[in-house]
Amino acid sequence: MSSSIENIETEIAEEFDLFDSWEDKYQYIIELGQKLPVLDEKYKLEENKIKGCQSSVWLYSYAKDDKVYFEADSDSTFVKGEIALLIRVLSGQKPQDIISTELSFIDKIGLRQHIAQTRANGLASMIKQMKLFAVGYQAQKV
Amino acid sequence: MLPDAAIEKKTTFDPQRARKDFPILKQTAYGKPLIYFDNAATSQKPQSVIDALTKYYTDYNANIHRGVHYLSQKASQAFDDVRVKAQQFINAKSEKEIIFVRGTTEAINLVASSYGRKNINADDEIIISAMEHHSNIVPWQMLCEEKKAVLKIIPMNDDGELLFEEFEKLLSPKTKFISVVHISNSLGTINPVKRIIAKAHQHNIPVLVDGAQSVVHTQIDVQDLDCDFFAFSGHKMFGPTGVGCLYGKLNLLEDMPPYQGGGEMIQSVSFEKTTYNEVPYKFEAGTPNIADVIALGTAIDYLLSLDRKAIADYENELTEYASSKLKEIEGIRLIGTAKKKASVVSFVIDRVNALDAGMYLDTLGIAVRTGHHCTEPVMDRFKIPGTIRASFMFYNTKEEIDALVDGVKKAIKLLKK
Numbered sequence: 150m151s152s153s154i155e156n157i158e159t160e161i162a163e164e165f166d167l168f169d170s171w172e173d174k175y176q177y178i179i180e181l182g183q184k185l186p187v188l189d190e191k192y193k194l195e196e197n198k199i200k201g202c203q204s205s206v207w208l209y210s211y212a213k214d215d216k217v218y219f220e221a222d223s224d225s226t227f228v229k230g231e232i233a234l235l236i237r238v239l240s241g242q243k244p245q246d247i248i249s250t251e252l253s254f255i256d257k258i259g260l261r262q263h264i265a266q267t268r269a270n271g272l273a274s275m276i277k278q279m280k281l282f283a284v285g286y287q288a289q290k291v
Numbered sequence: 292m293l294p295d296a297a298i299e300k301k302t303t304f305d306p307q308r309a310r311k312d313f314p315i316l317k318q319t320a321y322g323k324p325l326i327y328f329d330n331a332a333t334s335q336k337p338q339s340v341i342d343a344l345t346k347y348y349t350d351y352n353a354n355i356h357r358g359v360h361y362l363s364q365k366a367s368q369a370f371d372d373v374r375v376k377a378q379q380f381i382n383a384k385s386e387k388e389i390i391f392v393r394g395t396t397e398a399i400n401l402v403a404s405s406y407g408r409k410n411i412n413a414d415d416e417i418i419i420s421a422m423e424h425h426s427n428i429v430p431w432q433m434l435c436e437e438k439k440a441v442l443k444i445i446p447m448n449d450d451g452e453l454l455f456e457e458f459e460k461l462l463s464p465k466t467k468f469i470s471v472v473h474i475s476n477s478l479g480t481i482n483p484v485k486r487i488i489a490k491a492h493q494h495n496i497p498v499l500v501d502g503a504q505s506v507v508h509t510q511i512d513v514q515d516l517d518c519d520f521f522a523f524s525g526h527k528m529f530g531p532t533g534v535g536c537l538y539g540k541l542n543l544l545e546d547m548p549p550y551q552g553g554g555e556m557i558q559s560v561s562f563e564k565t566t567y568n569e570v571p572y573k574f575e576a577g578t579p580n581i582a583d584v585i586a587l588g589t590a591i592d593y594l595l596s597l598d599r600k601a602i603a604d605y606e607n608e609l610t611e612y613a614s615s616k617l618k619e620i621e622g623i624r625l626i627g628t629a630k631k632k633a634s635v636v637s638f639v640i641d642r643v644n645a646l647d648a649g650m651y652l653d654t655l656g657i658a659v660r661t662g663h664h665c666t667e668p669v670m671d672r673f674k675i676p677g678t679i680r681a682s683f684m685f686y687n688t689k690e691e692i693d694a695l696v697d698g699v700k701k702a703i704k705l706l707k708k
Contacts, residue, residue: 171321172654179647179705203646203662203677224676225644226706 154246157238158254165258174259175227182229185236188222199274204228206275210282215290216241217283221275231260231272239279244290247283252276304598304605310686312337312593323656326691331476331504331635331682332660333526336590340529343589347582354578356555370581373588374571377536380591381521382512388544390537390571391584395503396426398522398537399470401574402499403430405547406520407468413439415467420445420453420482421672422475425665427501431470445471447672451478451627458487462494469498473505477664477680478627479610479635481505488517497543503527507684508606508633510599513538525583530590534583537574544570551576602685606634609683609692616696622703626678637664637678640699642708645677651702652679657695 152160168174192209199206204225211218219240221232238254239247255261255272310316313335318325327335347369353362355370378386392398407430411417417431421444428442435442443466445458453471469491474481488498497519502511507528513521520543524535539547549556549567553576558566567573613636617623622641640648649661662677663670670677681695 170654175650175654176705179651204644225646226708227644227647227650 154238154242154250158252158257161234161237161254162257171259178230178234178260179226180230181233182223182226182231185222185229185233186220188220192220193222199271199278204271206232206271208275208278208282210279210286212244212286212289215243217244217247217286219279219282228271232275235275235279244283244287248280248287304601304685306605306686306688309597312339313686314338314341316686320656320658321654326655326657326687326694328681328683328687328691328695329658329660330684330687331527331664331680333532334507334529334684335686336531337529337593339593340531340586340589343586344531344582347585352582355581366581366585369585369588370579373584373591376588376591380511380595381506381523381536381538382514383538384514385541387570388538388541390539390544390574391579392522392535392537393533393580394524394526394535395424395501395522396524398520398535399427399499399501400430401537401550402470402520402522402539403434405550405574406497406543407431407434408437409546409548411435411438411440411467414465415440416443416461416463416465417441418443418445418458418461418466418469418471420471421447422451422453422478422480422482422666422669423470423472424476424501424503425667426503427470427472428668440467441465444668447480450629451475451480451669452629453480453482455483455486459490462490462496464494466491466494466496469496470501471498472501472503474508474633474635475627475666475669476504476635476682477637477666477669477678478629479632479637479682480627480629481509481631481633484518485516488519492517504633504635507594508603519543525587525590528590529593530587531583534580534587536587541570544574547574549573549576553577555579597685605685606683609687609689610634610636612689613681613683613692613695616692617699620696620700620703622707623699626673626675634683635680636682637680639675639678640703643703643706645679647706648679648699648702651705652695652698655694655698655701657691657698659695 188207193207197207197209199208204223206221206223208221219236223229315335351362351365353366355367374386374389377389411434417440419427419431431442443461445453447453471487473484484500491498499520500518502521502523506523519540521538526532556568556573556576558568614625617638618625624639626637645661649659652659660680664680
């Protein structure tokens with residue numbers, strides 16, 4: 150059975166507690182980005198693209214057994230690292246849980262101060278899109 | 292403009308002394324000494340400018356040109372003095388030719404909206420260059436859309452230099468206005484604006500010069516340039532944000548309709564008929580940005596207190612130094628290699644995303660800008676999504692550039708795909 154969103158968020162927050170500097174956190178996120186499984190080229194479609202000011206994200210989703218799964222890619226490795234974290238938290242969760250989560254881990258790991266100031270990497274639009282997919286799957290169920 | 296020889300010459304300018312004027316530079320970022328290389332976006336502020344703001348609000352805050360009282364007179368005097376300072380700073384003929392605006396963007400919008408709406412008609416042509424900031428593209432596009440006029444673009448070569456002969460070919464009886472950037476914010480190219488203006492004037496075409504980047508790095512003489520309009524922002528020349536100037540030749544300004552309506556810009560108002568105030572007040576509706584205009588005056592004082600020739604030489608030295616060091620790194624391509632350049636080094640790294648590299652440099656306390664720098668057509672021209680841009684000011688040092696070069700090398704090691 151998969152872990153709850155909240156539990157995974159706590160896990161991530163604990164991992165990030167090990168780093169005290171922004172440089173170390175950055176490097177860890179880059180590492181996550183480099184390890185993110187490659188998104189199949191066939192999903193790199195214009196319709197799956199979220200265009201940020203400085204990076205593009207391709208987000209693909211599907212539902213299986215009442216759960217929503219995400220795969221994604223970006224031209225920025227840092228953004229891929231962020232995607233890896235979001236996927237770890239949200240992929241495989243129930244639509245309702247995805248819709249209602251506030252993703253407090255972003256604040257807890259100190260990421261918000263580095264991304265909120267810039268429209269650059271489109272994390273906010275990524276989250277919004279993930280939630281929209283969840284809303285879509287939720288609606289299909291009813 | 293800087294003579295070529297200045298690039299070679301070593302200067303005796305002391306950046307450490309200049310740094311003392313800028314309190315923000317003393318701080319650390321993430322525990323590391325802050326290295327500020329985002330000067331083309333905005334300059335840091337000397338203590339005197341910060342003090343001028345505090346002093347205004349502490350000692351003589353009042354609305355201007357209306358009050359009969361002590362504070363209002365003091366504030367009005369300080370405000371009016373800056374118009375004269377700005378006039379002398381760019382060597383305008385009359386202080387009436389200085390209009391206070393929010394910045395370069397508003398200055399260009401004012402001209403497009405007021406001069407443009409009055410003088411541009413269907414099928415007329417407006418010329419801009421391939422290296423304009425979005426703020427010198429979109430207002431003209433909006434005007435062209437409204438008037439069914441046509442926007443023409445002066446192309447550039449692979450070094451990021453405008454092709455003058457192509458510009459000449461664009462000129463026709465249909466050409467009614469030219470708006471061109473003096474120094475490119477994304478490439479650093481210094482454009483031959485004086486030559487462009489002279490050529491345009493042979494055909495009686497007015498020219499606006501976007502001086503957002505040039506006003507701090509070169510000495511501006513609008514009479515020598517003979518430009519018809521010149522736009523600049525205060526915050527890129529040590530002044531506060533939200534204030535800038537539009538220079539316009541008096542005869543043109545007098546002939547232009549107001550930009551916005553409200554107080555200050557009127558002579559008398561009745562419901563039947565309103566008569567407008569004279570230039571420059573006609574273009575300054577409402578309570579102006581008094582505090583920031585006054586502090587802009589202090590920024591001008593600060594700039595004029597410096598040896599500007601020595602500074603320009605030193606900034607050229609920094610630019611040359613950074614370019615040569617970065618060029619040596621494998622996989623780096625400089626974007627913008629014009630012969631005449633100022634204070635901007637833009638580059639891309641093979642197989643390294645610019646945003647990732649910029650964020651990595653940030654972890655080291657180095658502030659650069661990444662992306663398209665509001666010049667998307669420039670990026671399209673070079674077929675790149677964006678660059679990493681380091682832009683220098685005289686308070687930067689070669690040691691800081693060494694740290695940047697070192698950081699870039701580390702970024703490549705970490706990020707290369």
